[in-house]
Amino acid sequence: MAxxxxxxxxxxxxxxxDRAFGRFKKICSKEGIITEVKKRKFYEKPSDKARRAKQKRIRKQKRLLSNSRRR
Structure with missing residues (x-):
């Protein structure tokens, strides 16, 4: 269970x-609730999820590599 x-x-x-609602939104974003709701809005197949995670890792490696070359 989640x-x-x-x-x-x-x-x-x-x-x-408005101020109280702003505090509520800030707490929700800090807890990651909004992103979780957006992620779970539609079903994502496990293969698509794995593909997206792999692409994210590749982008991160490219970014780290380009940052290390700049220094």
């Missing part, structure tokens, strides 16, 4: 809704 994040934002009487 990790469950119970997010709670306590709103004080003099705090506006």
């Amino acid at each position: 990790n469950v994040a119970n997010i709670e934002v306590i709103v004080s009487e003099d705090e506006s809704f």
Whole structure:
């Protein structure tokens, strides 16, 4: 089962809704909830997931290689 994040934002009487909602969004993004929801919006086949991970590793290696050559 997945990790469950119970997010709670306590709103004080003099705090506006927009400010409290902003804090809520910040906590959600810090926990990675928004990206997880976007990832799980549609089913992704395991082969596609592996292909995407492989491409990510290749891009990272290229980036590290180009950064090391610059120095």
